[in-house]
Amino acid sequence: MSQTKDKTRQGTGAKFGRVARFVIHYWLIAPGLFFSLLSVRIVSTLIDVSVPVAAGWLVDAVASGKAEDPAPAIRALIIFLTLGVVFHILRQSVTFIANRLSARAITAIGRDAFAKVQRFSSDWHANSFAGATVRKITRGMTSFDTFTDTLAFGLVPAFIVVTGVTMMFAWRWPLLGLVTGLSVLTFIVVVVTLSVVWIRPANVAAREWDSKMAGVLADSITGNAAVKSFAAEEREDRHFAEVAQGWHWRAVRSWDRSAVSGLVQAVLLLVLQLGMLGTGLWLWTQGRATPGDIASLIATQFLITGYLRDIAQHVRSVQRTVNDMDDVLEFRNAQLQVADQTDAKPLQVAHGAIEFERVTFRYKSASASLYEDFSLQIPAGQKVGLVGTSGAGKSTFVKLIQRLYDVYHGRILIDGQDIAHVTQASLRNAVGLVPQEPVLFHRSIAENIAYGRPGASEDEIIEAARLAHVDEFVRGLPKGYATLVGERGVKLSGGERQRVAIARAILAATPILILDEATSSLDSLSETYIREAMDRLAEGRTTLVIAHRLSTVQRLDRILVFERGQIVEDGTHKSLMARENGAYRRLVQTQSGGFLAEAAQ
Numbered sequence: 001m002s003q004t005k006d007k008t009r010q011g012t013g014a015k016f017g018r019v020a021r022f023v024i025h026y027w028l029i030a031p032g033l034f035f036s037l038l039s040v041r042i043v044s045t046l047i048d049v050s051v052p053v054a055a056g057w058l059v060d061a062v063a064s065g066k067a068e069d070p071a072p073a074i075r076a077l078i079i080f081l082t083l084g085v086v087f088h089i090l091r092q093s094v095t096f097i098a099n100r101l102s103a104r105a106i107t108a109i110g111r112d113a114f115a116k117v118q119r120f121s122s123d124w125h126a127n128s129f130a131g132a133t134v135r136k137i138t139r140g141m142t143s144f145d146t147f148t149d150t151l152a153f154g155l156v157p158a159f160i161v162v163t164g165v166t167m168m169f170a171w172r173w174p175l176l177g178l179v180t181g182l183s184v185l186t187f188i189v190v191v192v193t194l195s196v197v198w199i200r201p202a203n204v205a206a207r208e209w210d211s212k213m214a215g216v217l218a219d220s221i222t223g224n225a226a227v228k229s230f231a232a233e234e235r236e237d238r239h240f241a242e243v244a245q246g247w248h249w250r251a252v253r254s255w256d257r258s259a260v261s262g263l264v265q266a267v268l269l270l271v272l273q274l275g276m277l278g279t280g281l282w283l284w285t286q287g288r289a290t291p292g293d294i295a296s297l298i299a300t301q302f303l304i305t306g307y308l309r310d311i312a313q314h315v316r317s318v319q320r321t322v323n324d325m326d327d328v329l330e331f332r333n334a335q336l337q338v339a340d341q342t343d344a345k346p347l348q349v350a351h352g353a354i355e356f357e358r359v360t361f362r363y364k365s366a367s368a369s370l371y372e373d374f375s376l377q378i379p380a381g382q383k384v385g386l387v388g389t390s391g392a393g394k395s396t397f398v399k400l401i402q403r404l405y406d407v408y409h410g411r412i413l414i415d416g417q418d419i420a421h422v423t424q425a426s427l428r429n430a431v432g433l434v435p436q437e438p439v440l441f442h443r444s445i446a447e448n449i450a451y452g453r454p455g456a457s458e459d460e461i462i463e464a465a466r467l468a469h470v471d472e473f474v475r476g477l478p479k480g481y482a483t484l485v486g487e488r489g490v491k492l493s494g495g496e497r498q499r500v501a502i503a504r505a506i507l508a509a510t511p512i513l514i515l516d517e518a519t520s521s522l523d524s525l526s527e528t529y530i531r532e533a534m535d536r537l538a539e540g541r542t543t544l545v546i547a548h549r550l551s552t553v554q555r556l557d558r559i560l561v562f563e564r565g566q567i568v569e570d571g572t573h574k575s576l577m578a579r580e581n582g583a584y585r586r587l588v589q590t591q592s593g594g595f596l597a598e599a600a601q
């Protein structure tokens with residue numbers, strides 16, 4: 001038990017250290033702004049501390065002066081007012097400087113995190129929830145802002161005021177310094193401990209359930225079509241009510257704890273005031289304090305209580321923001337899983353021949369290798385169909401060619417160059433992909449097509465669109481190529497999305513091409529269009545087609561039949577069909593539902 005506690009404490013310490021380095025790094029991206037912020041903040045707080053002293057002078061000047069000669073009192077008043085004006089000007093300047101510093105740093109944090117996450121491997125992305133990643137990045141950005149504000153407007157000034165006042169008192173009246181120092185210390189220790197040990201866990205639990213409620217809402221509302229079709233509204237109501245109930249008592253507990261802590265805080269502040277003013281009065285009875293000193297003391301204790309009042313909230317805010325920033329740090333510190341080697345060169349593709357040389361590959365989360373000592377050669381310009389049951393390893397095969405994963409042993413060569421030694425960008429620019437479920441961005445159709453080759457002219461885009469039969473459906477749209485396709489392309493049908501992806505690939509004109517046939521059934525017109533477009537696209541390139549409908553591969557130069565990470569058959573449609581009881585022949589027979597079996601007899 002104590003070991004676990006120790007570990008947590010170490011973890012927390014390490015986390016604060018990490019976050020401190022992170023925050024300092026981003027503060028210092030604009031050193032001028034940062035140091036101005038710090039110095040203006042220190043000066044403005046010191047002025048704030050001296051305002052009560054000036055108030056004391058004013059009271060003394062009035063008490064000991066004569067009405068006929070108000071000059072000393074007026075002088076004291078001018079000093080008092082000037083300090084007030086300068087304080088407000090400086091305080092506003094702090095806000096303006098902090099605004100600029102935060103905006104600069106937040107932009108940099110977002111940019112850095114985004115750049116890193118984009119480059120994480122496909123494996124990482126497959127294992128992470130996109131929504132959670134987005135939330136972590138945006139929360140990390142806002143947390144930096146809150147953290148900077150909490151320090152600049154809360155903790156740093158509170159620290160300066162408390163130590164400044166205590167030292168000032170200790171220098172003039174050691175007893176008052178001692179009383180103030182001790183009461184402030186007690187206040188801080190009690191309030192911060194309550195906040196960290198008692199309130200925060202309750203807050204965290206309430207927030208967790210708050211997210212759960214949001215999750216249930218989102219899940220159920222996005223799945224509304226399923227809810228409707230099963231008339232499951234009441235079931236969903238009950239499910240939500242259960243989660244809401246879980247949140248309910250945790251929220252009350254967390255709010256109540258805050259209220260109790262507020263009460264303790266109020267009592268401690270009263271004790272602090274009592275201690276300071278009582279000691280002040282005693283000093284006055286001893287003739288060691290003037291009426292002005294008492295006035296200054298009253299003003300000072302208002303100042304101190306003002307700064308201390310929110311300290312618990314500030315500490316909680318620091319804790320929360322540190323946790324949120326630590327999530328972003330996770331991205332920052334993570335190693336890229338598939339990285340360019342330091343001496344990586346651009347891939348030079350003259351022909352587009354592919355070779356697997358004794359490749360062994362295993363998914364990290366899998367217990368066994370998918371490919372073991374796997375070798376294969378695909379000559380340049382060959383059109384190869386990959387077939388086999390689902391899970392046989394076809395998609396993995398093409399992912400390895402794109403180097404979305406690194407192999408454990410062996411090499412994959414393109415035109416004789418090991419793809420592990422070339423830059424990923426040059427490799428992916430050489431290998432085009434028309435995926436099964438093309439990913440479109442919520443941008444115009446023209447922009448989506450041009451994604452294949454940024455900077456393509458409008459004529460080139462339209463030519464590619466024509467070849468891919470995109471033109472047919474775009475012409476019917478009111479905004480034509482400027483039509484936005486909706487999130488992930490939801491406004492287009494499956495067949496239309498795939499045609500846009502083909503247009504992209506035509507524009508990209510890569511020497512190697514991978515086509516992952518759509519599994520979802522397409523209408524026959526779409527299918528004809530797509531087949532025609534694919535044939536056109538494949539002309540003159542090394543082409544790999546992952547075929548789900550075997551009719552597609554018959555025309556190809558070569559068919560590879562995959563079974564559990566192995567190629568069990570390799571040949572043309574004709575030669576494979578000629579094999580009595582062959583794997584390919586069996587697949588074709590299953591797909592055509594016995595028709596072929598009869599026809600073959």
Ligand code: ADP
Pocket residue numbers: 123126363364365366370388389390391392393394395396397562
């Ligand atoms: P196919 O494309 O032939 O349907 P895949 O190449 O997608 O087959 O999958 C081959 C095997 O690898 C399957 O058993 C599948 O479950 C597994 N697999 C695929 N992707 C991953 C992954 N990201 N992590 C772990 N295992 C995976």
